[in-house]
Amino acid sequence: MRSARRLLAASAVLVLAAGLTACTGSTGSSTTDAAVTPRPEVKGTVTVFAAASLKESFTEIGKRFETAYPGVKVTFNFGGSSALAQSIVSGAPADVFAAASPATMKTVSDAKLTGGDPKVFVKNTLEIAVAKGNPKHVAGLKDLTGLKTALCAKEVPCGAAAVTALKAAGVNLTPATYEQDVKGALTKVELGEVDASLVYRTDVQADAAKIDGVDFPEAAQAVNDYPIAALAKAPNTNGAAAFLGYVGSADARRVLTEAGFQAP
Structure with missing residues (x-):
């Protein structure tokens, strides 16, 4: 009986080892490493134009983003959404636009300057x-x-x-x-x-x-929806995509909620 149990245990170990070998491959990388899709390389500066009401929360999110992407710098231009939209339409270089209303974002999207469909990420009252x-x-x-x-x-x-x-x-x-x-x-x-x-x-x-x-x-x-979008002429396209992804993360949502913003 004991011999049978030892045989079953040995077989289980061999099956587990074979499974791990299949997952890690010949390079010996871990299963965790194999399962993670490499992130696009993000370098340089990410320029974000954002509504003035986002100043405190986005400044904090920017610091956390820089920690998540060492060596990357986030610069912000905070102001009235309508003025920021006009600046973008006039050719001001920016990677991301976060507006305090769909109407001001529409100024940019109507000019075909958004890199994708804007997404509402918070509300404010x-x-x-x-x-x-x-x-x-x-x-x-x-x-x-x-x-x-x-x-x-x-x-x-x-x-x-x-x-x-x-x-x-x-x-x-x-x-x-x-x-x-x-x-x-x-x-x-x-x-x-x-x-x-x-x-x-x-x-x-x-x-x-x-x-x-x-x-x-x-x-x-009079609740305001806040849309965000990467810009079609973004100088740093990988940076824009990474920043949008980070704004949608649990960490960034926590910062926004603590600041008083509502979920969309």
């Missing part, structure tokens, strides 16, 4: 940014009437979203200033130059040490 402690006791959009407010310019995604939200609330608001991106509108509150501004929830969260945010129900009717 508006909040009312007010000074710490909410000294004007703002509780909703109607409370902005009579206050000094800052809005994003209407052609900028946060401005278009603000127009939608104000219309849904039946509020006719004349702002003290129109800003070219969401960071500009937020800074006006920080400096005390206005009483409130309509910005993204993510921007309020990123600046929570200096300002407070007020939720309002009409924000649900």
